[in-house]
Amino acid sequence: MAENPPAAGVLERCDIRPSANTASELTLSLLHFDITWLYFHPVQRLLFFDFPCSKAEFLETVVPKLKESLHQTLNHFLPLAGNIIHPLNSGRPFSRFEEGDSVTLTIAESDKDFDYLTGNHPRVADEFYACVPQLPPAKHTPDVVILPVLALQITLFPDRGVCLGITNHHAIGDASSIVRFIKAWASVNRSSGDSKLIDDKLLPFYERTSVEDPEGLDSIYWNLIKQSRAVESPPISFPLNKIRGTFILTKDDVQKLKHFVLERRPEMHITAFTVTCALVWVCLVKVDGAAETLADDEPEYFCFAADCRGRLTPPLPAAYFGNCLAFVKAESTHGLLKGNDGFLFAAQSVGEAIHKTVNNEKGILDGAENWPRQFGKLIGKRLFGVAGSPRFDLYDVDYGWGRPIKFESASIDADTSMSLCKSRDFEGGLEIGLSRPKEILDAFAAIFTEALGNL
Template sequence: MAAATAPPKPITIYERCRIAPPTDNGATVQSLPLVFFDMVWLHFSPIQRLLFYQFPCSQKHFLETIVPNIKKSLSLTLKHFLPLAGNLIYPLNNSALMPEFRYIPGDSVSVTIAESNVASEYFNYLTGNEPRDADQFYAFVPDLPQPRTEHESGIKIIPLFAVQITNFPDIGICLGFTNHHAIGDASSIVGFVKAWSSIAMQDGNVEFLADNHSVPFYDRFAMTCPIVFVIIYFLNLYINYIKKNVVIINCFTKTLTNKLRATYILTKNNIQKLRNFVQTKKPASITHLSSFTITTAYVWTCLVKSATDAGEEVDDDEPEHFVFAVDARRRLDPPVPATYFGNCVAFGITESTHGQLKGDDGFLLAVRLIGEVISKKVNNKDEILRDAEKWMSKFSSLNTKRAFGVAGSPKFDLYGTEFGWGKPDKFEVVSIDGTGSMSLCNSREFEGGLEIGLCLPNKKMEAFAAIFSAGLEK
């Protein structure tokens, strides 16, 4: 399976500007401490998402109508999401100080206004499901502004959010947004984007946020994670990174990957067929058979099985890990409000061996392992944070070449976000290129189906596609 030949990716930058919350809202300095769940993501790469909308639009309409509305609605939305307009304040030479998120009046979000210079067919290429050149997407991803250092105060100031809107003349629009993961998880960022799209659709009306109980909740004292977790994490970072002059918080660099990006769909019928297979083979020993469990287990084992055909040499006793994050808001005791803005995710991790997962019963094994983690730990309030202070050391010990994860969740769906251009034609998580994870969201085309995004080298993608399809035909 070879990727279609993609045209060049030049764009014209019309404007680089800064969008701030309204200055008449009386906003003052807002400081938020990082809780344990935020600390986990301090050294993680930014998250990059793209939404493609099929909306024929002239250059004149784009610049005179679309762009002003985007700017206005973004500013009004930031009024309720001040941390995104602010910065991460990171102490460099004083372990007695803790990082914090800080907004001061005048802080703003970087916004890029652009236009694609290539043929209209290129839009269809980017929004397809077939394998495409992953590097062709980077022109539409906004860069976070570079961090700056205040040497006198000994702090690094790190921007947290950036936006880019690109017009494909007479065919569509791409809205890209990049965020530092420490400022918020998928629930928080998707909540912001949905609020933004609603304000854009309602011509600046923000009252619905209160009416729909969608105002973000910022109270860090609602979190039950012990403060000792925060201290342990930061001291570990300070000792192992900062004192060694290693910058752990980097902006994403758009380095050529020479990989392919593809989307795979599991329809509702596909998932039920796989579920029936598990129930027939292991009716008693496997009890947790959610769509998430079935889907991730199937993709994980298909990837493992594709290693040989892709030319990888992996010993049968080589450990294989599957890691996933789960929204912990309602799972904590006491629970945290659904509108809590920040990070509030726990982790599930399970392990097997290459030989076991590529065997005939590999899928059944993966379903059991993932299901057990969800039922015994993730859905157990007494267990969900057990050994949480060791999460970082566990992750750092994994062989990243044999670890597989998930970005996103069907619960945080962006396919319903309208800005006046109709619903999105395609959603892409570009940041999986560097993490080796799969993206996961609801299918736009098939009700009850799930959409899986992968970014892999050519041979690995070919091998995976063949195994993925063959497994559904049995």
């Protein structure tokens, strides 16, 4: 199998640096929140915009403006222009920006079918990688490995639209941090390069000493993580043999799901997130892999991350830059989830997992010293998860080309997660993205539709 993704026609590849009059160096410790993601696969997001323009207009107007706005925005997001420094012999990894560091921006052109890529129907996963930027290769020295943390690509579909691709190393920041950067860049581009107009709420907060570490988690996590000796995540091999599909829950669908649960379990605290995850989980359990041959007592897991910023003592600002996530694990059995009441059991499991971790009276970090080992034990198990959150609305991003017509989380191809975001077209609705082999996605679509129809 090929190790390189399908390529677009590269028109230019350039390095964009912050202004010379910004700080010449910024070093940030990687805390336990960050170290968790050190060997995780890159996070890849794609934003498609319905923006018909010619190649000449694209190169003469759109690209120069995008470069300048990126240059201005990076002045406020220096870690994204820097690198993660991974010592091989002693010391913990850290983030460092030095004068001269930059972000790689690829300018590309594609002849692929824009309408095909931006639909909700099943689409071949490989087709999207012409728009996905690749992180530059790591640099190796005898003592350290230097890991780039951000790559960007803008791809023109002549006279039809553009796609903005963002790939980041997860250890540099979670969705909250990266989405703030995307929105700040959009704001500057829309306002013709004036970074003074960035909403103060989007500007990052870098202070690391504000983060509590009650149990010495930084050292505990690093001592566990470094034992794997992995430094770079393995490349994706093509063809992926997966199909991407998008599934929509309207506000009415969500309300029906919540009502269905509360009618039968009135004591449960139910949210849109809970019922959405429960529905997808139980549908996947019934169709994914060797579902028909599994024993009833086979464990099933559903995992996701919860933002800790406002739940620490003292709480961190919403603009804290980096990772600040707690792991949440819901657990049930195959027999319970595949049965007639599977959705109820799934909703109960997800709800209880949230209550146990997020609403823990001892604090959200209670038991965090055991999280790496707990989740290490799930490798090879029946595990599903969530990438993204409805809290981060990428459909309101506007670079001056109007709102995106489609968001795709390309990185869900690398694991068994679903993507989740606000619906673009349905107020109060949710958009679910899945990447699975064709027969599994087709079966999921059928059972998902049937489940909604039976409400």
